[in-house]
Amino acid sequence: MFKRYCLMLMMPAWLISQACWADAEAEVHKLQQQWAQANYTLQGKPQLEAYDALLLSAEQAKSAYPDDAGVLIWSGIIQSSYAGVKGGLGALKYAKASKKDLEQAMEIDANALEGSAYTSLGTLYFKVPGWPLGFGDDDKAKQLLTQALKVNPQGIDPNYFYAEYLKEEGHYKAAGSYYQKALQAPSRPGRPLADAGRRKEIQNALNDIRNKLN
Structure with a gap:
């Protein structure tokens, strides 16, 4: 440890910064993989336990x-x-913590990870109940989700979550077009499980819309 510290002291500042960025990027990749496993391969108690571990990893x-x-x-x-x-009222604590993290990320770099903070925060605003229970706000949701599409117009997540918003608002035909666009989005490097899981969600949503329109 001491040897590594001494070597870092001898490195130029830009090189140290680059090394730290690479380490952070690796940490993000690890969180992405763990999240995909928890979100798409587990259910019930095993899923909750996996998320407990994932929350700890995120804090670290x-x-x-x-x-x-x-x-x-x-x-x-x-x-x-x-x-x-x-779920339930106990979930609001985590929704608020998520909002805080996402807002902080946007202060640092709003377009990081192809505007993912816009997508995730916008989704929170239409999923969370409004006042007096929560901070939900459909207008803010739309503003953030449309901004996410400006940053990453072809991405699977911004199109999917904007479709989810439109579906929630009862705009089924418009939602269907964005679900289709999400379905046609290019695969994300290193994220096959997340892409497969998301595409399954899209297909289920499209089937639901077809049933509502028929």
Whole structure:
């Protein structure tokens, strides 16, 4: 440890910064993989236990890289996903923690990870109940989700979650077009499980819309 510290002292500042960025990027990738496993391969008690471990991993990542937007975004995603799995009033605590992480990430770099903070925060705003129970706000949701599409117009997540918003608002035909666009989105490098899980969700949503329109 001491040897590594001494070597870092001898390195140029830009090289140290680059090394830290690479470490943070690796941490983000690890969180992404763990999240996909918890979200798409587990259910019930095993899923809750996996999320408990994932929440701890996210906290450790934030402690190590407190100013990295990508780490904060994924901490926010994990918190919001856990809120969805947990459900009930107890979930609001995690939704609020997610909101805090995502807003902090946006202060650092709003376009990090192709605007994922816009997508995730926008989704929170239409999923969480409004006042007096929560902070939900459909207008803010639309604003954030449309901004996410400006940053990453072809991405699977911004199109999927905007479709989810439109579906929630009862705009089924418009939602269907965005689900289709999400379905045609290019695969994300290193995220086959997440892509497969998301595409399954899209197909289920499209089937639901067809039933509503028939």
